[in-house]
Amino acid sequence: MNQKKEIANKLRTSGLRPTKQRILIAKNLFDRNKTFHFTIETLNKKINRKGKEQISLATIYNTVEAFINAGYLKEILTSKNKSYYDTNIRSHHHFYDEGSKELTDINYNQVKLSKVPIPPKGKKIKNLEVVIRIQK
């Protein structure tokens, strides 16, 4: 139960009140050894399976947004229908499987961009992470 306190402190440092909903969601997201890629739908299912305490869908949305603003999560733009999120906030690349619709991490140094165009004047590159679409 020290973990709960750790999470609570982390949230407080970001100006987020450590509510029981946020702590439960944070546990689900960050208490794991490898990267977790998810959509609101998959996170909601994981949190709200019967037997466990329920959290409203609106709170799932609100909390994911709050965690993104706090820098705990990153959004991965890969699909036109659905938002994907990533607990790995470092800069890195992805495989996106068009069949299973799942993301897999690619280490940043596994992709080498030896030539990158200069952006139009007045604009700068915000993000250069590659999504490689794969299929069977």
Add this chain to the structure above:
Amino acid sequence: MNQKKEIANKLRTSGLRPTKQRILIAKNLFDRNKTFHFTIETLNKKINRKGKEQISLATIYNTVEAFINAGYLKEILTSKNKSYYDTNIRSHHHFYDEGSKELTDINYNQVKLSKVPIPPKGKKIKNLEVVIRIQK
């Protein structure tokens, strides 16, 4: 008016009946000297401004889908909210301006990927086009 016949023939070779709606949309999309990047919303506005003959939104959607299947258009996955389409069907890269929400072509040889990871076994790379997000 020979143009109309050319478009009609092109459509027929793809098994698409050259209706007046499809011909008008094709004219708007392909009768231009540079790449056109658009969303359903922008195409719909361009087609259906007052004074011109109207085409229903459903037909805009249907026609864009038909043109993609025929290989006349390509879909660019860049935003989570909205589909983007491209009259440039060759393999190439893009800048996506997060401010104006507009795509710009990058020639294929302006980006050099000197290292690309091997996809998971049983999977192959479907597409490796880079979207570089830019902003002010």
Add this chain to the structure above:
DNA sequence: TTCTAGTTTAGAATTATTATAAACTAGAAA
């Protein structure tokens, strides 16, 4: 313990897209 700003929630609203089914039409066949 009290108080209030921040948070959660159910449900409504919005946006992009897809489905439905009736009316219309291109063009093959008569």
Add this chain to the structure above:
DNA sequence: TTTCTAGTTTATAATAATTCTAAACTAGAA
């Protein structure tokens, strides 16, 4: 040329993801 029908268009409904609203709740400062 006329007839016929599969393909197409259209208004509208339905769906899916997300955002908004406003009332009830609560963390934690005072």
